[in-house]
Structure formats: structure tokens, C-alpha cells
């Protein structure tokens with residue numbers, strides 16, 4: 001037996017951490033949930049041996065049953081109450097900004113549906129969201145199909161409402177035109193402080209207009225026109241391929257955004273790349289927004305998206321990236337361009353859900369959630 005052998009030494013370092021972390025997690029909220037299930041769902045039929053099972057499915061189980069809010073969290077009908085929660089999920093079902101194939105208006109539905117597969121516990125992170133934070137699902141923003149500008153105003157108002165309430169906003173897109181109204185909303189609420197943006201994408205999305213409108217190829221042109229969203233704090237990760245229009249690249253160059261290709265990230269190593277991303281996004285900034293376009297992953301993993309592009313990241317690369325950058329915290333996040341009509345076996349929605357769950361788990365692990373002062 002090696003000298004440093006411990007009872008857990010059969011595990012690798014990450015697994016050892018994970019196995020030990022699980023022992024330290026409470027299960028108070030889980031027990032409360034079981035009591036609540038039995039109260040509101042009624043005790044099960046006499047033949048059911050496991051007496052924690054109710055008659056009517058309430059809460060997490062069975063995973064295939066129930067009404068699909070995100071992670072089966074509480075549907076908050078009265079949005080005025082969202083400040084009572086650490087995290088507020090909000091759908092932005094809009095694909096009027098797409099320039100090739102539409103379908104991201106069904107992104108929130110798709111992500112919510114597959115989220116039923118997830119529990120609240122992550123093995124590697126050693127986090128149980130149910131025990132650590134409170135979450136609600138606000139349902140969807142009332143977007144206006146066919147009217148980008150009115151939709152922008154609705155989205156900014158909604159995201160501003162959530163952010164001002166103190167809840168951490170998680171926006172389920174929707175296409176990437178939403179990046180402008182979401183960051184505009186956060187920027188308005190920073191009291192003049194600067195907002196940085198960490199942007200995962202295969203596409204720069206920095207051109208002025210596309211097809212004569214502010215489409216999903218344009219959010220960062222308009223966001224970085226805002227006085228407190230400097231282009232120098234915009235870091236664009238995963239850009240490459242045959243779909244990053246030259247018009248946008250020109251703007252990125254002129255404004256001095258920071259672009260990191262997949263090869264850049266892989267060759268310098270994800271740790272170094274994440275460090276660089278944090279340096280850029282946080283340089284003089286008060287807060288950082290995470291804008292995650294699902295198409296930053298290789299097209300093989302995300303068929304359900306508007307502009308799939310081969311040569312993107314592997315899932316484990318972006319997940320590791322997120323683990324590292326979440327250490328500094330975010331003002332909120334969006335996952336965009338998930339288009340379920342083109343998906344296969346829900347894998348794109350599954351990935352979108354995974355990105356959100358990992359981000360929340362990492363924010364908990366780093367002490368950014370629950371929000372300060374919350375129980």
C-alpha cells in the first residue's frame with residue numbers, strides 16, 4: 001500500500017473530492033420536499049411500499065412525469081415575487097433575429113423539457129442545488145413575433161426586473177439577437193459601472209445590421225455602443241469557421257474586442273484561456289454577463305441550432321471553461337440558439353441545460369450563490 005494511502009485512495013483526485021463532498025451535503029431540503037409531496041400529493045396507495053411516494057406526482061419524481069418548469073422548480077406566476085428567490089429562470093422565445101433557420105423560439109420549451117432528466121445534485125461539483133439555493137421559473141417573456149425592436153424592449157424590461165429584484169437571471173433563448181437587450185438591461189442597473197461580457201460562440205456577432213435589421217449577428221455591435229459596456233471587456237471564445245461574417249470581424253478589430261479561437265484555447269490550455277478571459281472581461285468592470293451560444297460546440301453535438309458550424313468545442317472543454325470562469329461570478333447568464341425543431345434525441349437541449357446547471361453549481365461552489373444575505 002502506498003504511503004499516502006487513505007480509505008479513498010482507490011479514486012482519482014476529482015472523484016475523491018466528489019465522494020468526500022457528498023458526505024458534507026445536507027439533505028434538509030430534500031426531507032422537507034418529501035413531506036410537502038405527501039401533504040399536497042396525498043400519501044400513496046396502500047400497496048406502495050416506499051411511503052415517501054405520493055399519489056400525485058409532485059416535485060422531482062418520476063422524472064418523466066409532471067409539468068415542465070426548469071428542473072421542476074416552482075412556477076412563479078406573480079413575477080413581482082421573484083426577489084424572494086436566489087435564481088429566476090426566464091424564457092425568451094424569440095427567433096425573429098435568425099438569418100438562416102428559425103426555431104429557437106422553441107428553445108425555452110426544449111430546455112425545460114429535457115431539464116426534467118436532471119436532479120439537483122452534481123457529483124463532480126459536490127453541489128446539491130436543492131440544498132443550497134432557491135429557484136423559480138417565471139415562464140416566458142411576452143415576445144412579439146416579427147418585431148425585433150418591440151421584443152428587445154420587452155426582454156430588457158423583463159431582465160431588468162429580475163436583476164433589480166436581486167435574483168440571478170438565467171435567460172433561456174431564443175436567438176442571439178437577445179444578447180443586446182439582455183446586456184442593455186444589466187448595464188442600466190449598474191449605476192454607471194461597466195459591464196464585461198464573456199461570449200461563447202462560433203460567430204463574432206458584432207456587425208451593425210444584417211438583412212437591414214438588428215438580427216442575431218449584431219448584438220455586440222449595439223451592446224458595445226452603450227456607454228458602460230466597453231468593447232475592451234468583450235471576450236469572444238470559440239470563434240471560427242466559414243460563418244463569421246467579415247463585416248463583424250472588421251468591427252471586432254476596430255473596437256478591440258478579444259477573440260480566442262478553439263485552437264487558441266486548446267493549445268494554450270483551457271486553464272490559461274479561462275484566466276485570459278477573466279482578465280479581459282473583468283478589467284475595470286463591475287459585473288460580467290455570460291452569453292453562451294450553444295453553437296460554440298462542434299456541430300456534431302448541437303444539431304438543433306440555427307447555424308451549426310463544424311470545428312467547435314467538445315462539451316468537456318466548455319464545461320471546464322465554465323467551471324473556471326464562474327469562480328469570479330456573473331451578473332446573470334443566457335443560453336441562446338437552441339432550436340429544438342432541428343435537434344436529434346434532444347441532445348442540443350440537453351447541452352443547454354447542462355451549461356446552465358454547471359454554471360449554477362459552480363456559482364454555489366464559489367460562494368456567489370445563494371445571494372448575499374439570503375438564508
Ligand SMILES: [Mn+2]
Pocket residue numbers: 176201202203293295296307337
Ligand atoms: Mn453563433
